[in-house]
Amino acid sequence: MKKSERHIDPRTVYVKTKYRDIGKIIAFSSGKGGVGKSTLSAFSAMYLANEGFKVGLLDLDLYGPSCHLILGADIGKYPEEKNGVVPPKVSGVYFMSSVFYSENKPLVVRGKGLNDAALEIMTITNWPNLDYLIIDMPPGLGDILLDVSELLTPKFVVVTNESRISMESVKKLLFYIKEQGLPLLGLVENMKMSEGDFIERECKNLNVPYIGKVGFYPDIEENYGEKDGFLKKDVFKDIAGIWRRIHESS
Numbered sequence: 157m158k159k160s161e162r163h164i165d166p167r168t169v170y171v172k173t174k175y176r177d178i179g180k181i182i183a184f185s186s187g188k189g190g191v192g193k194s195t196l197s198a199f200s201a202m203y204l205a206n207e208g209f210k211v212g213l214l215d216l217d218l219y220g221p222s223c224h225l226i227l228g229a230d231i232g233k234y235p236e237e238k239n240g241v242v243p244p245k246v247s248g249v250y251f252m253s254s255v256f257y258s259e260n261k262p263l264v265v266r267g268k269g270l271n272d273a274a275l276e277i278m279t280i281t282n283w284p285n286l287d288y289l290i291i292d293m294p295p296g297l298g299d300i301l302l303d304v305s306e307l308l309t310p311k312f313v314v315v316t317n318e319s320r321i322s323m324e325s326v327k328k329l330l331f332y333i334k335e336q337g338l339p340l341l342g343l344v345e346n347m348k349m350s351e352g353d354f355i356e357r358e359c360k361n362l363n364v365p366y367i368g369k370v371g372f373y374p375d376i377e378e379n380y381g382e383k384d385g386f387l388k389k390d391v392f393k394d395i396a397g398i399w400r401r402i403h404e405s406s
């Protein structure tokens with residue numbers, strides 16, 4: 157440990173070092189809530205696992221965790237402990253979330269408490285040798301984004317829907333990512349209903365790669381909690397298309 161690091165939280169040094177072993181860390185983020193970050197994170201993790209990769213999924217939306225619902229995780233029991241907390245394998249994905257401990261009760265913390273909870277989860281989780289770690293980020297710019305950017309330096313996939321209101325918030329996140337020089341894979345347009353190219357044009361103007369789109373599927377929640385059901389759905393083809401583009405560009 158360097159002299160300058162002695163006075164900081166030792167967990168940050170540990171996390172920075174430990175997560176370097178992971179093949180690729182990809183964070184699904186957005187300036188906005190409700191655009192599909194959790195859906196795309198969880199579906200992406202299931203898709204990659206189905207392709208044969210060793211995949212972890214970390215739900216860092218501590219105020220509104222939802223990946224457990226999409227994967228179908230049993231949150232009724234604590235994960236096993238062995239040299240840390242062992243993330244259970246759910247729908248083919250090594251999964252960690254605060255819900256294993258909060259048992260669906262709300263997490264009522266502010267400021268430093270939130271960062272502390274996120275840092276603790278990152279520290280105690282004993283991930284296996286992963287090809288991919290997918291992170292489901294909380295909406296917007298804030299404490300968790302700052303920590304994740306600094307400690308894990310993931311590649312960002314930014315999610316929006318085709319609305320102007322969503323894109324306006326997303327622009328602020330893109331500005332931050334660019335200003336900080338963070339790796340950006342590009343933007344995914346989710347719940348696409350129209351033939352319009354508004355988001356694609358915005359991407360061109362902002363010089364941000366447009367990764368692709370995922371359509372609006374009203375029955376998407378029917379297969380939450382069952383991987384095999386999801387793999388047969390049309391949305392799976394869209395997710396596969398998104399990953400084809402990501403693989404090509406990274």
Ligand SMILES: Nc1ncnc2c1ncn2[C@@H]1O[C@H](COP(=O)(O)OP(=O)(O)O)[C@@H](O)[C@H]1O
Pocket residue numbers: 186188189190191192193194195196222346347348370371372373374375376377391
């Ligand atoms: N492609 C889609 N088609 C239809 N509904 C979707 C799609 N993606 C997400 N949803 C729905 O939109 C809502 C918000 O999605 P969610 O993944 O929770 O967003 P976020 O994590 O950004 O808040 C959920 O009810 C989800 O089922």
Ligand SMILES: [Mg+2]
Pocket residue numbers: 193194195217220222292
């Ligand atoms: Mg979410």
